[in-house]
Amino acid sequence: xxxxxxxxxxxxxxxxxxxxxxxxxxxxxxxxxxxxxxxxxxxxxxxxxxxxxxxxxxxxxxxxxxxxxxxxxxxxxxxxxxxxxxxxxxxxxxxxxxxxxxxxxxxxxxxxxxxxxxxxxxxxxxxxxxxxxxxxxxxxxxxxxxxxxxxxxxxxxxxxxxxxxxxxxxxxxxxxxxxxxxxxxxxxxxxxxxxxxxxxxxxxxxxxxxxxxxxxxxxxxxxxxxxxxxxxxxxxxxxxxxxxxxxxxxxxxxxxxxxxxxxxxxxxxxxxxxxxxxxxxxxxxxxxxxxxxxxxxxxxxxxxxxxxxxxxxxxxxxxxxxxxxxxxxxxxxxxxxxxxxxxxxxxxxxxxxxxxxxxxxxxxxxxxxxxxxxxxxxxxxxxxxxxxxxxxxxxxxxxxxxxxxxxxxxxxxxxxxxxxxxxxxxxxxxxxxxxxxxxxxxxxxxxxxxxxxxxxxxxxxxxxxxxxxxxxxxxxxxxxxxxxxxxxxxxxxxxxxxxxxxxx
Numbered sequence: 379x380x381x382x383x384x385x386x387x388x389x390x391x392x393x394x395x396x397x398x399x400x401x402x403x404x405x406x407x408x409x410x411x412x413x414x415x416x417x418x419x420x421x422x423x424x425x426x427x428x429x430x431x432x433x434x435x436x437x438x439x440x441x442x443x444x445x446x447x448x449x450x451x452x453x454x455x456x457x458x459x460x461x462x463x464x465x466x467x468x469x470x471x472x473x474x475x476x477x478x479x480x481x482x483x484x485x486x487x488x489x490x491x492x493x494x495x496x497x498x499x500x501x502x503x504x505x506x507x508x509x510x511x512x513x514x515x516x517x518x519x520x521x522x523x524x525x526x527x528x529x530x531x532x533x534x535x536x537x538x539x540x541x542x543x544x545x546x547x548x549x550x551x552x553x554x555x556x557x558x559x560x561x562x563x564x565x566x567x568x569x570x571x572x573x574x575x576x577x578x579x580x581x582x583x584x585x586x587x588x589x590x591x592x593x594x595x596x597x598x599x600x601x602x603x604x605x606x607x608x609x610x611x612x613x614x615x616x617x618x619x620x621x622x623x624x625x626x627x628x629x630x631x632x633x634x635x636x637x638x639x640x641x642x643x644x645x646x647x648x649x650x651x652x653x654x655x656x657x658x659x660x661x662x663x664x665x666x667x668x669x670x671x672x673x674x675x676x677x678x679x680x681x682x683x684x685x686x687x688x689x690x691x692x693x694x695x696x697x698x699x700x701x702x703x704x705x706x707x708x709x710x711x712x713x714x715x716x717x718x719x720x721x722x723x724x725x726x727x728x729x730x731x732x733x734x735x736x737x738x739x740x741x742x743x744x745x746x747x748x749x750x751x752x753x754x755x756x757x758x759x760x761x762x763x764x765x766x767x768x769x770x771x772x773x774x775x776x777x778x779x780x781x782x783x784x785x786x787x788x789x790x791x792x793x794x795x796x797x798x799x800x801x802x803x804x805x806x807x808x809x810x811x812x813x814x815x816x817x818x819x820x821x822x823x824x825x826x827x828x829x830x831x832x833x834x835x836x837x838x839x840x841x842x843x844x845x846x847x848x849x850x851x852x853x854x855x856x857x858x859x860x861x862x863x864x865x866x867x868x869x870x871x872x873x874x875x876x877x878x879x880x881x882x
Contacts, residue, residue, distance in 0.1 A: 402545035407647040408705060409552045415710025418500045419561045420640035421632070425493050426507030426565065428628060429485070430515055433477050435617040436610075437470050437519045443526040444744050445609045450530035460590035462602060463527040463583075468594065469603035470523055471516045478515040485509050492625060493639070495632035503561075510565035514572035521572065524579050524589070531588060536579050547571025616753050619760035623791075626767050627784060634780045641718035642781060644706060649694065649726045677808050679738055684816035685859040687731035689851035692820040694727035696827035697844050700837055718781055725785020733792035739799040748802065755798030763791035815858045819851040 414420045431438065446466060453462035481488065485508040489501055496504065525536040551559075551567030583589035631638045694701065698720040707716050736759075743752040766787040770780070800806050826847045834840040 402542050402549070404647060404705075406545045406548050406552070407644060409549060411644065411706040411711035411715070412709035413552050413556050414561070415637075415640075415712065415715055418497070418636060419503065419564075421493075421496070421637060422500055422504040422507055423561075423564050424639055424643050425489070425496075425504050425628060425632075426511050427568070428624060429488050429492055429504070429508045430481060430511045431518070432621050432624065433481050434474055434515050434519055435621055436614070437474065438522055438617075443522075443529065444749060445606060446523065446526040447530045449605065449609070450527050454530070459527075459530075460588055461592075461594060461598065463524070464589050464591045464594050465599045465602035466527075466606060467520055467523045467580075467589070468591075469599045469606070470519050472599075473603075474516045474519045478512050481512045481515065482509045485512075492628050493632035494629060495634075497636075500636075506562055507565045510562070511568050513569040517572040517576035520576045521579060524576075524583060527588065528583075535582075536575075539575060539579075543575045544568070544571045547574075616756055619757045623760045623764050623767075626764050626771075627787070630767055630771050631781065631784055635718070637715065638718060638781055641715060642722045642784065644702070644715070644719045645722035645726055645785065648701065648705070648723060649730050673803075673805075676739060676742055676803055676805050677812075679742075680735065680805065680809055681812045681859045683735045683738065684731065684812050685855035686852060687734050688813075688816040688820040689823045689848060689855055691727045691731045692823040692851070693827065693844065693848045694730070695724055696824055696831065697841065698723040698727065700841055700844070703837060704841060721779075721782045722785045725782040726788050728786060729789025729792035732789070732796040736792060736796035736799055739803060739805075740795070743799065743802055751802050752799075755795060755802065758798055759791045759795040762794040763787050766790050812859060816855060818858060819854040822854060823847055823851040 410420065414423075449466070450459055450463060453459040485505045486501075489496070489504045489508060493500075493504065521536060521540050525534075525540060528534065528536050547567040547570060548564060551564045554563050555561055580589065584591070627642075628639060631642055699716060702716050702720045702723060706719065707713075740752050740755070743749070743755075767784065770783045770787070800809050827844055830840060830843050830847065834843055
């Protein structure tokens with residue numbers, strides 16, 4: 379059983395890896411903005427990533443960890459964890475290879491379905507990207523499987539390395555493009571990074587005894603895969619909803635303006651820090667560990683996330699243009715890119731706090747074995763997002779209001795997700811009280827930010843003042859929502875200064 383201490387270590391490992399990966403991801407996006415900007419190649423590359431990950435979404439994201447981690451914990455109790463992980467990895471890779479071949483053959487049709495608004499040049503480039511990047515599909519499934527198996531053991535090396543190695547590969551590709559290499563090299567770097575890490579992880583786990591192919595037979599693989607797909611039943615509708623939502627979003631965004639898809643992804647580079655650094659690591663750790671007091675755990679999580687996320691989202695909303703200018707505006711990333719990206723950032727930031735909290739709370743449902751309820755909630759949230767996107771697509775949209783509305787659709791999905799989880803966990807009253815308290819520092823940041831925007835004309839001094847405003851908002855949040863944390867910190871600081879004085 380995972381102890382609170384070991385679960386805390388797992389959270390720390392996942393968050394440390396996420397921080398490193400996020401740093402590399404931000405460096406990748408800054409370099410992408412510098413070299414490619416919001417040009418056609420940026421849209422094509424990002425669309426190709428979607429095209430190769432959508433067909434294997436059944437074996438990605440939430441499905442494999444939610445099913446495989448409990449399976450591995452059962453196998454550990456029986457002393458069969460290593461061969462079970464080997465059987466699962468082999469079976470899923472065998473299933474993925476034909477999907478990869480079909481994706482390569484059907485790349486033109488897939489691209490037309492995803493982004494019907496692309497020009498012929500953009501379509502051809504995207505098809506070329508897809509055919510090369512599809513070579514990473516089996517490796518991607520393998521890595522997701524192996525990382526889930528490691529998390530069941532209380533380790534997070536593969537989970538941490540996956541994004542980092544992918545970002546490093548793309549950074550190397552961008553460096554080559556800067557020196558005159560063709561842009562298609564990005565696809566090669568993407569495929570090589572996945573396959574290289576998959577082979578390394580496979581060998582490492584074999585050497586450590588966490589993965590054992592000895593004695594593995596087709597019958598064992600078939601039996602393990604049958605168990606996996608039987609348990610996957612409640613989740614099967616989830617990838618379909620996710621795929622449909624991504625497809626509609628890409629389709630409508632591609633019709634707004636060239637560079638709109640890239641701008642939406644640049645905005646998400648900034649906003650996904652919350653999901654990457656908080657929601658995903660804490661959520662996976664909750665899933666892998668025993669839940670001792672779900673009600674108390676839920677209330678603690680709510681207050682902590684709201685205390686920091688709501689003021690930060692207010693900051694992103696008010697200073698979106700300044701943040702995008704500071705981070706991305708250089709080289710090929712011009713004024714149009716700033717306007718598109720900041721418009722998307724404003725829309726997404728409205729519900730980012732709800733997404734962060736909702737995904738963590740959803741893991742509490744998973745850990746309690748209420749997977750069917752969790753899937754229904756996710757499907758409702760995707761349905762709300764799709765319905766909103768279909769509604770706005772019925773009316774002619776220009777690029778700038780249009781991309782903000784796309785971002786607001788994502789915020790609506792986050793709010794529906796959070797509402798569903800709160801109802802399922804019966805935490806509505808506790809949430810309302812915590813939310814009203816967190817709203818005070820958030821309003822403080824918005825009002826103070828508007829004043830600073832009008833009174834400080836220069837970018838860097840204004841952002842410095844705004845950063846100080848955000849810190850003040852966080853301090854107010856801690857005082858209102860986490861007074862115990864503040865008391866503990868003050869006591870420890872006082873003890874440190876006292877011990878320092880005694881030493882002198």
